Structure formats: C-alpha cells, structure tokens
Amino acid sequence: MNRINIPFLSLPALCIVLLTATGIAGQGVRIARYWAGKKAAVSFTFDDGSPSHCTIAAPMFDSLGLKATFYVNPGDAEWAEFRKLALSGHEIGNHSMTHVCPFCIVTDPAVLQREVVASRDSITKNIGVVPMSFAHPCCCSFSDRQIRAYVLVYYPVDRLCGEMYLHPDNIDKALRGELDTSQYHIQKDWLILLAHDVSDPGNRDGLRTTLRYANARQDSLWIGTYANIGRYVRERDSASLEVLAQTATNITLRLRLLQSMRPDWYTVPLTVRIPVNADTVMTDVIPDGQTHLRQSLVRI
Numbered sequence: 001m002n003r004i005n006i007p008f009l010s011l012p013a014l015c016i017v018l019l020t021a022t023g024i025a026g027q028g029v030r031i032a033r034y035w036a037g038k039k040a041a042v043s044f045t046f047d048d049g050s051p052s053h054c055t056i057a058a059p060m061f062d063s064l065g066l067k068a069t070f071y072v073n074p075g076d077a078e079w080a081e082f083r084k085l086a087l088s089g090h091e092i093g094n095h096s097m098t099h100v101c102p103f104c105i106v107t108d109p110a111v112l113q114r115e116v117v118a119s120r121d122s123i124t125k126n127i128g129v130v131p132m133s134f135a136h137p138c139c140c141s142f143s144d145r146q147i148r149a150y151v152l153v154y155y156p157v158d159r160l161c162g163e164m165y166l167h168p169d170n171i172d173k174a175l176r177g178e179l180d181t182s183q184y185h186i187q188k189d190w191l192i193l194l195a196h197d198v199s200d201p202g203n204r205d206g207l208r209t210t211l212r213y214a215n216a217r218q219d220s221l222w223i224g225t226y227a228n229i230g231r232y233v234r235e236r237d238s239a240s241l242e243v244l245a246q247t248a249t250n251i252t253l254r255l256r257l258l259q260s261m262r263p264d265w266y267t268v269p270l271t272v273r274i275p276v277n278a279d280t281v282m283t284d285v286i287p288d289g290q291t292h293l294r295q296s297l298v299r300i
C-alpha cells in the first residue's frame with residue numbers, strides 16, 4: 001500500500017473519509033447522483049436583474065429557507081439590493097456586462113473580454129463574491145462551442161436557456177427523469193427554470209405555485225442554486241472513488257477530482273453512499289484536498 005505513504009493529502013481535490021459503523025460493505029460504495037441521495041434537482045434562475053427579483057422572488061425563497069440564482073448585468077445593476085440577496089445565501093451570477101444580442105455570434109475578443117471577464121470582476125467588486133456561473137444572454141449560445149469554451153475558462157459552469165416554463169408538470173418530469181434534453185437541458189433529471197420580471201400577477205403566481213410544489217417534494221428533490229448543482233454534477237461525473245481500506249466496522253475512502261479542476265471552484269460536497277447491512281448511510285465529502293471526517297451521517 002505505497003499509495004497510503006505518499007503525501008497525497010497535499011494534492012488538490014482529494015480527501016479521505018473515516019467512517020465507523022457495523023456491517024460495512026465496501027462493495028457498492030458510490031457517489032450519489034444528487035446531494036443527499038435526492039432523486040432529481042431543480043434550479044430556479046432569474047435573468048436581467050429585475051427589481052422584482054429582490055422585492056417579490058427572493059422573499060418567496062427566503063420564507064421557505066431556499067436559495068435561487070439571480071443573473072445580473074453589471075453594466076446596469078442595482079448593486080445594493082442584489083448585495084443583500086448574496087448576503088442571504090442566494091447566488092448572484094453573471095449575465096454579461098451589457099446583454100449583447102445575439103451573443104452567440106460575437107467574435108471580437110475585446111467584446112468577449114468585456115462581457116465575460118470584466119463583468120465578472122465587476123460583480124466580484126460590487127457583490128463581494130466571485131460569480132460561479134455565467135448565463136449566456138439571448139439564449140443562443142447552445143450552438144456556439146467557441147463561446148462556451150471561452151466562458152468556461154472563467155466559470156465552472158454556464159447556463160443556456162433551460163426550461164422556460166414555471167409549471168409543476170416540469171417538476172414531475174424531472175423526478176421521473178423525463179425532461180427533454182434535446183437542446184438545453186444538461187441532465188434529464190435536473191430542471192433549470194428560467195424567469196425574468198415576476199411583477200405581473202401571472203408570472204408571480206406561476207413562480208409561487210411552482211416553488212411550493214417543489215418545496216413539498218424536497219424529500220426526493222434537491223432545490224439548489226445553478227452553480228451548486230452544476231458543480232456537483234461536474235464533480236460527480238469526474239471524481240474517482242476508491243476504497244483504500246475496509247473492515248466490518250471501518251472504511252477509508254479516497255475521493256479525487258481531475259487535476260485540471262480548480263480546487264477553489266469545485267468545493268461543493270459530494271454525497272457518498274455506503275452500504276451498511278441492509279441499509280445505506282450517506283456522508284458528505286468536500287473535495288478540497290484536506291482530510292475530513294464525516295460531516296453528516298444520514299441513515300435512509
């Protein structure tokens with residue numbers, strides 16, 4: 001077991017879980033598809049920095065203890081209000097500096113730098129948090145690989161159009177793994193809702209209805225920000241999980257991400273499922289290069 005003797009604890013994106021229980025089965029240990037073993041995920045995203053995001057949408061989420069993603073345009077942002085949302089734990093993402101339309105045909109490097117990079121720096125300065133996701137303006141970038149590649153140099157995840165409709169039926173589709181992935185969706189069981197101004201009664205009521213419907217299904221549905229779920233998916237899909245040592249009562253795991261994945265970006269805990277007798281226990285593992293004991297242990 002030379003591997004244990006090398007200084008792997010100092011490598012990025014690596015951690016060890018020490019779990020003590022009775023009846024551990026090393027075979028079958030795996031990373032859960034979604035955090036805490038949820039069956040599907042949903043992200044509520046809001047574009048264009050409408051004042052109604054702060055006065056109407058965010059309070060709905062706050063009243064339920066849930067978090068949403070608000071995409072602002074730094075060239076025209078109401079910083080004070082959105083700073084409050086960030087302090088409440090909501091995600092403030094980047095929707096480009098000036099909302100260039102159509103964005104997918106931009107080729108001028110100076111324009112890309114302004115819209116993708118300078119705008120990120122502006123959000124960092126004005127909000128106090130580095131944005132972890134970028135929403136392409138005008139929803140046309142699904143067809144442009146070069147622009148997506150440029151964006152993903154500066155952000156761990158980007159958002160295209162997503163599912164447009166705030167409707168409970170889409171929650172059900174996600175839970176059944178039946179979302180239409182043909183063009184926009186990243187996963188058939190990750191619903192990405194997109195809204196703009198929610199001040200008119202129709203949009204406001206649609207949001208409230210859909211949010212309540214999702215909230216009532218939290219036992220199987222992960223309601224999270226776009227950046228958190230997106231990073232979980234990328235971590236999950238690239239991580240390698242090894243059982244380094246195991247007895248009937250102890251197990252030592254090693255979780256590694258790709259060396260190319262920036263450790264300051266990919267910090268979302270991954271849930272690991274460990275068979276114990278006829279049950280499964282789950283523990284959250286943060287891939288930040290440190291050793292962690294279990295953070296939570298949930299018997300299901």
Ligand SMILES: [Zn+2]
Binds near residue numbers: 047048099137138
């Ligand atoms: Zn927009």
